[in-house]
Amino acid sequence: MPAGIAEDFLSAGDALPPGARVRGSGRQTRPAGWNPYDLGGLGIIPRRDVADPGFLLTRYALGNFASGSPLRLLALMRSVHPGLAQAVDNTLGLLCPPDGLRIVAVRPSRPGEGDEGTDDGGTAALGAFWESLPNEIAGLDGLLTTSLLSLLFTGMTCVEAVPARRMAGLARLWPVDALTIVFGRDDPDGGCVAYQKQTGAPRGYQRLDPRTFYWRPVDGDADNPYGCARLGAFLSQGLAALSLNQMLRDAFRHIAWPRLKMGIDYESLWAIALDRLQLNEDEANAWVLARVDELQRRTETLKEDDVILHDQKGSADVIEGGKGFENNEGVLERFDRHEAQSLKTRPVLVGINDSTTETQATVQWQIEGKTLERLRAAAVAPLLWAANLHFRLLGLALTARAEYETIRTSDALVEANTEAVRIANEVEKIRLGWISMEQASVAITGTGPVAEPLPGVLDPPAAGGAAGTPDVPPAEESDPAKTPTKGD
Numbered sequence: 001m002p003a004g005i006a007e008d009f010l011s012a013g014d015a016l017p018p019g020a021r022v023r024g025s026g027r028q029t030r031p032a033g034w035n036p037y038d039l040g041g042l043g044i045i046p047r048r049d050v051a052d053p054g055f056l057l058t059r060y061a062l063g064n065f066a067s068g069s070p071l072r073l074l075a076l077m078r079s080v081h082p083g084l085a086q087a088v089d090n091t092l093g094l095l096c097p098p099d100g101l102r103i104v105a106v107r108p109s110r111p112g113e114g115d116e117g118t119d120d121g122g123t124a125a126l127g128a129f130w131e132s133l134p135n136e137i138a139g140l141d142g143l144l145t146t147s148l149l150s151l152l153f154t155g156m157t158c159v160e161a162v163p164a165r166r167m168a169g170l171a172r173l174w175p176v177d178a179l180t181i182v183f184g185r186d187d188p189d190g191g192c193v194a195y196q197k198q199t200g201a202p203r204g205y206q207r208l209d210p211r212t213f214y215w216r217p218v219d220g221d222a223d224n225p226y227g228c229a230r231l232g233a234f235l236s237q238g239l240a241a242l243s244l245n246q247m248l249r250d251a252f253r254h255i256a257w258p259r260l261k262m263g264i265d266y267e268s269l270w271a272i273a274l275d276r277l278q279l280n281e282d283e284a285n286a287w288v289l290a291r292v293d294e295l296q297r298r299t300e301t302l303k304e305d306d307v308i309l310h311d312q313k314g315s316a317d318v319i320e321g322g323k324g325f326e327n328n329e330g331v332l333e334r335f336d337r338h339e340a341q342s343l344k345t346r347p348v349l350v351g352i353n354d355s356t357t358e359t360q361a362t363v364q365w366q367i368e369g370k371t372l373e374r375l376r377a378a379a380v381a382p383l384l385w386a387a388n389l390h391f392r393l394l395g396l397a398l399t400a401r402a403e404y405e406t407i408r409t410s411d412a413l414v415e416a417n418t419e420a421v422r423i424a425n426e427v428e429k430i431r432l433g434w435i436s437m438e439q440a441s442v443a444i445t446g447t448g449p450v451a452e453p454l455p456g457v458l459d460p461p462a463a464g465g466a467a468g469t470p471d472v473p474p475a476e477e478s479d480p481a482k483t484p485t486k487g488d
Helices: 059-068 070-079 082-095 120-132 139-153 234-256 266-276 281-300 329-342 358-394 412-431 437-445
Strands: 101-107 156-163 170-176 181-184 193-197 205-207 213-217 259-262 316-319 399-404
Touching: 059 070, 070 082, 070 139, 070 234, 082 139, 082 234, 082 358, 101 120, 101 139, 101 358, 120 139, 120 358, 139 156, 139 170, 139 358, 156 358, 170 358, 213 358, 234 329, 266 281, 358 399, 412 437
Parallel strands: none
Antiparallel strands: 101 399, 156 170, 156 213, 181 193, 193 205, 259 316
16 A cells, blocks of 8 residues: 555545535546536536547548547547457456456454455455446456556556545545546645646646545656556557558559549540631630530449440540559558557458468567556455455454466476476485475465375485386396397
8 A cells, every 4th residue: 555544534534534525425537528517516427439420530630649648549539449458458358358357355464473364254354345337347356347448558556445435435436537637746745746737637637635535656757657658559550550551542442443544535525616616716615625524424423333425436534543453462461460460469350361480479478467466466466455445444453465376388298297397396305405395485476385295205215216106117137039130
């Protein structure tokens, strides 16, 4: 839990931390773009996806997003770019399976009493709190999903805890839009102080209580508390991909609907205007141009399956497109690879079959797994801090611990064989007197032994064998008289 949660917080009775609250709910933060005074105080929360009628339908709307709030545009592109949508779904599928995260209560251990033990009552209290959250939050799974999405698109995840009445723990835990948060350094010790831009707040910004507002950046550098969006590199690549896709659609449309080339007999038209219609030179020029414009207007109304009728001496040729498209395959493959790299995922996870060896694929997946585990640890941290505050407000001397299944990065059979070899090595070290049973148990399991070893496990090995391994009968000596020779 971060420092700064004062002890007098527990003795404040039913009073909530200072600051403006959302309509008496005890919440300081507000939804992005929400105005409590809009529509006569109705306070509608605006949509931010393809259901919005103005969602990226014009170049003007796209330009406003790109120049005004590029990270907001990045999050919205998830609804229109299939590659980004697939990469995000892959990440959430690996890190947020149903009931994949469990936060348990742990009793602190005293010196000499061994490892910490879980507390069933505290864990049940936490479970009841997650279940009490509104439908829009969707419990602990929803909090983890929202936290991961915030890290992917903004580089920071934030939550706000709302205390309940005295000795009743937390009433709510709200995810907060990270793009509405700014930081200052007016804290006496030089640390960051969080603010949220709000309508009606003093000077337009509401200072957030550090005892109830928790945040964690990812990949941030010096003096950058906002972190770095994991998918930020995709923004320029994604916009280029949308533009390229539109150009390819236009090109294929021209290929499917070839252009017509129709010749005009200007000499015959001039002869008609001068000789038959008896027009002067200026009038003849205007008449010929009018006939050309009329022909052009009529050809523009043609459909792709219309029949063209003309004089038998005339002609209407077709201009075929698509020449040179067969040479663009390498360029398009390189563009797809750059797109996969900007998504920071393995190409095979976004539909690109990459020919690599088994060893290369294993190493790549190990890197992917470690990166995702680091992302999940950052997403879970604020939830653990809030859970610890819940215990303190309940008056329980407990701490929270996250439990989840790690991403498997190797084959189970390979891991089992490797562990068997390690165990055999440790057994041999015990037999030779190099290490103790305690040291071997810690090296293999991470904890000390729970019982004495089985009889015979540490017995000296048979001749030519090793401890703990089955005896192998020696090979029979060959008899030269019985050994077949070439030609037998």
